[in-house]
Amino acid sequence: MAAEAVTICECFARDGLQHEEAFIPTETKVAAIDAFVALGFRRVEATSYSHPKYVPQFADADAVLQRVSRRPGTRLKATCPNLNAVRRAIAAQDAGHGPEEISLLVSATDSHSKRNLNRSRGEQWELVEAMAAEGAGRFVMVGTISVALGCPFEKQVPRARVLEDARRMAAAGVRHIAIGDTVGMGTPRSVRALFEDLARAVPDCTLIAHFHDTRGTAIANCVAAYEAGARYFDSAFGGVGGHPTKIQYGEGYTGNVCTEDLVAMFEGMGIDTGLDMSRLLDVARDCETMLGRTLRGMVTRSGLGLLEGAAAHV
């Protein structure tokens, strides 16, 4: 039984590394991104144009984008936290080494917006609309809605507000909308309900599932999003990323859904990821070498046997 293919965005180099304490050398980041592109990812989150004072990890954003290999059909994404960041992306593009995608961020709750972005939702929305106007026609713009499935401060997030945010993104000319389960409070049921409603609310937009595995539900939530029609997923090798401290987010570890486990499952279900499966685990192991520690991938240790076992049932 053929199933519709998925497009996975590898987020290791940005969302994955953002909270690493040590600065990862530029050449390591470049090697990682080159490996992701070679593996077949059509979308790779490469860096962030954050101010180096706030996020020193990405002080080398320009250098990274200048040095990485490009491949036709693969888009590199850079996070843009403010208007100046969009202007840096534009300058890089004019100089021939810009990202193909930029991401703009709002929080679904005011408490999270103030804590994470240092601005109220109202202020952030004004900013996002200005950024979207600036980037229009130049970039694929990804509007990310954080804490869309639960907020560590306000807990419940009304679904109507996420739908309203998605419509506002669409009205601002954004055609890719990422739904962030920032602290892993979604369940297969809430994910399915939200994605079904979103498909009706913004039918012209591509929905992206950006899920964290804080509570062990990320892979199940990806399945639910797929069943509700989502075909774009964000993930990070080794399940790295997020905010490990309780200080910023109220509760603990919040890594991204793990690329190698998600990809193995999709492929085992007969869902094409477009990736070179013969090299998936090599890249997963290289990511562990890069960070100098064992990461959270299960298939990295147990192997891809799932693919063969599941084939009988596809």
Add this chain to the structure above:
Amino acid sequence: MAAEAVTICECFARDGLQHEEAFIPTETKVAAIDAFVALGFRRVEATSYSHPKYVPQFADADAVLQRVSRRPGTRLKATCPNLNAVRRAIAAQDAGHGPEEISLLVSATDSHSKRNLNRSRGEQWELVEAMAAEGAGRFVMVGTISVALGCPFEKQVPRARVLEDARRMAAAGVRHIAIGDTVGMGTPRSVRALFEDLARAVPDCTLIAHFHDTRGTAIANCVAAYEAGARYFDSAFGGVGGHPTKIQYGEGYTGNVCTEDLVAMFEGMGIDTGLDMSRLLDVARDCETMLGRTLRGMVTRSGLGLLEGAAAHV
């Protein structure tokens, strides 16, 4: 939206501990089982009547069952690998401290049967039928079909063979059938297809999802089984259990699906587990203390925020 409740069998004390290198003291096992019963589990896998020479961890099977607290409505299960084990269960029952459930085991592949049970499938089936005849009318009998979703040696397992095994269990008078994804080779797609077919093949039987998280898919597979109609699940606190060695199973770590994460997700989906949620994480932490190491539960570290966040979407 009300959803049908689930019955979870806590497997920490048997499947979970079977491959612990150190002998866990009898009083620790008894305290664990008592805590599980107090938490509200209606089924608890308590021990195994394996020969102490082969599985020294359960040399204290009789003592454990003699000392644990009983609670009306809660059934304790003991694994019975052979006819002598069933006779020990009967003697214990006659003495007033028997298990309410016994489990009988077949492998869906001959290679796994020989490696795990030291008998061909044919020999094992004869044995299981004799055991079922001996236990009939005394115990709730659980027929477990191992490697039902993929075998580390033969890889693909024909679905027709699992259906045939289930019918043969039913014909032997077994009314509870556990589907073992022993090395985590199932995917939501293969699980759903198998459980839908099983519901048609053995409509009078209660199906139990017994999944291992070797490849990160166990929670997603439980959701798929639920959607296909399964309401009984096996799990272990901390995701312990299985065979960590490559020697016996060809590939690595194979712990049970993690109780605390599974329960948190089900409750977050509005699916009642009947458990005391205010004490779930205390018991999870006690299990870590018992084994003297950090186990695999995610909510044990991140908290149950999911319940509050998801409530808006139920």
